[in-house]
Amino acid sequence: MSMKIMVVVASTRPGRLGPAIAEWFLRATVATAAELEIVIDVADLAEVGLPFLDEPEHPSTGVYVHAHTRAWSSRVDAADAFVFVTSEYNFAMPATLKNAFDFLSREWAWKPCLFVGYGNTSAGSRAVQMARGVAASMRMLSIGGDVYLRIADDVVDGEVVVDERRVGYARGALTQLARAADVLRPLRERDGQIVAAEAGDVPELVVLQRACWVDEAIANQALDLPALTETAAEVAAALAEWRVWVIRSGGRLIASVRARRDGDAWLIGRLMVAPDYRHQGLGQQLLAHAEAHAPAGTATIALCTGVRSTGPQALYRQAGYSLTREGAPPGSVLLRKATTGYVGNS
Numbered sequence: 001m002s003m004k005i006m007v008v009v010a011s012t013r014p015g016r017l018g019p020a021i022a023e024w025f026l027r028a029t030v031a032t033a034a035e036l037e038i039v040i041d042v043a044d045l046a047e048v049g050l051p052f053l054d055e056p057e058h059p060s061t062g063v064y065v066h067a068h069t070r071a072w073s074s075r076v077d078a079a080d081a082f083v084f085v086t087s088e089y090n091f092a093m094p095a096t097l098k099n100a101f102d103f104l105s106r107e108w109a110w111k112p113c114l115f116v117g118y119g120n121t122s123a124g125s126r127a128v129q130m131a132r133g134v135a136a137s138m139r140m141l142s143i144g145g146d147v148y149l150r151i152a153d154d155v156v157d158g159e160v161v162v163d164e165r166r167v168g169y170a171r172g173a174l175t176q177l178a179r180a181a182d183v184l185r186p187l188r189e190r191d192g193q194i195v196a197a198e199a200g201d202v203p204e205l206v207v208l209q210r211a212c213w214v215d216e217a218i219a220n221q222a223l224d225l226p227a228l229t230e231t232a233a234e235v236a237a238a239l240a241e242w243r244v245w246v247i248r249s250g251g252r253l254i255a256s257v258r259a260r261r262d263g264d265a266w267l268i269g270r271l272m273v274a275p276d277y278r279h280q281g282l283g284q285q286l287l288a289h290a291e292a293h294a295p296a297g298t299a300t301i302a303l304c305t306g307v308r309s310t311g312p313q314a315l316y317r318q319a320g321y322s323l324t325r326e327g328a329p330p331g332s333v334l335l336r337k338a339t340t341g342y343v344g345n346s
Contacts, residue, residue, distance in 0.1 A: 002038065003038055003080040003081065003178060003181055003182070004041055004078055004079050004080050005033075005040055005041070005079065005080060005082065005174075005177065005178070006040075006041045006042075006043050006079035006082050006083070007025065007026065007040055007041070007082075007083045007085060008043045008082060008084045009043070009044040009045060010084060010087065010093065010094045010096055010097035011045075011046075011087045012096045016046075016087065017087065017118060017151070017155060017158065018044075018085055019044065020155075020158055020159055021118050021149060021160060022042060022044075022085045022116075024159070025085065025116055025170055028166075028167040028170040028171065029171050029174045032171045032174050032175060033174065036174075036175065041075065041078075048072065049068065050096075050100055051068070052099060053099055053102050054066060055069055058105075059102065059103060059104050059105040060105045061276070061277070061280065062105070062106060062249075062280075069103055069104075072103055072104065073104055077106075077107040079111065080111060081111050081112045081113065081114075081177050082113040082114070082140070083113070083116060084113060084114070084116070084131060085118075086115060086116070086117055086124060087117075087118055087124060087127065088122060088125075089127070091122075091126045092126065092127060093127040093128075093130050093131040093134075094127075098131075098134065101134055106191065106249050108135070108138040108139065109138060109188075109191070109249075109251050110140075110141075110184050110187040110250070110251050111181065111188065112141045112142070112177055112180035112181050113135050113140045113142055113143070113177075114143060114145065114147075114174070114176075114177045115128040115146040115147070116147045116148075116170075117146060117148050118148070118149040118151060118155075119150070120151055123148040123149060123150040123151075138250075143176050143177055145169075145173045145176055147166070147169060147173060191250065191251070192247065192249060194245050194247055194285065194289050195247075195248075196243070196244065196246075197239060197244035199239065201246055201253060202232050202236045202239070204252075205253065205256060206230070206232050206235050208253060208256060208272055208274060209227040209230065209235070209270070211274060212272035212273065212274070212275070213225050213227040213228050213272075215275075215311075216305075220307060220331060227272075238258065241260060242269070243260060243293065244270075245289060245290065247282060247285075247286070255273040255274065255277065255282045256270060256272055256286070257286040257289070258290075259290040259293060259294075261298060262302075264297065264298055264299040265300045265302045265336075266291075266294035266298040266300070266301045266302070266339065267302055267303065268290045268301060268303040269303060269304070271283060271287060271290075271303070273286075283315055284319070288319075294339050298339050299338065299339060300336050300337065300338055301337055302334060303316065303334075304328055304333065304334055305332065305335070306331060307333055313333065313335070316335045319337075320337045321335035321336060322335065322337065323335050324336065
């Protein structure tokens, strides 16, 4: 399977060496790229032309109002790995590279990166050190093996001096980058998909419950809600009793729901979406997914929520549920709807 690696040229100033450094790296690794079926996308930030971050919504929402952001998002999202060619300005990476990072969030996650740094005294190493920290915070994996060029020694008349040792190092670095991208591919492919929860998801499920049920506790004036008090062991035990599904974004668990059969009813519970990912339709997607998995022979789908939980109640009513207090735990309401029209599966 071929993979796409984006080579990002960070510097945008007139007279920059970035394009020449990137061109050297491409020439040095052309045979390796062909052998590994790597497609290279060169993203020169001077040509990409991003303005200073101008999106009103936080990048984690993935809601972009500007065409330049949507274009950048699509391009970065399509890449499996990155090579950042960066100069060093005043002991740091160019502001243009930091800005390019900041426009996006999920699109960078679970992808490996390699740095080609260049400069004078430090050969760009201080810029790379700074950029590596930012990349790590966005869930990129810096594989090490970075390439450094000292301008006084390695560049003559604007071109990188040919050196077979350095060329071999670049080829080896690209090979390592491709291997890391292949290993991380399953994490990227799960991103945004509704998948069955695993035992390793338990710690994040506990955190998500705490984050999501604070509003419910305040609205219903009750702090003893199970979702707030369950231990990790109890959440783990629930994985054996319920069918649990999750959604991840950028590797982070952001939403979940669970369901199980109880007589002729299909019970749905723990429908939760991280506060910073709400109002994007994830709750409706998870609810529909859980409903679609109602086993054959079930007559109704049922769920509970707090008496004063007006937001969830509105969501469920919109989905066709009818509200009743009959049979509901204290402080809760029960919502039901018939499974007519559903194709159940177990």
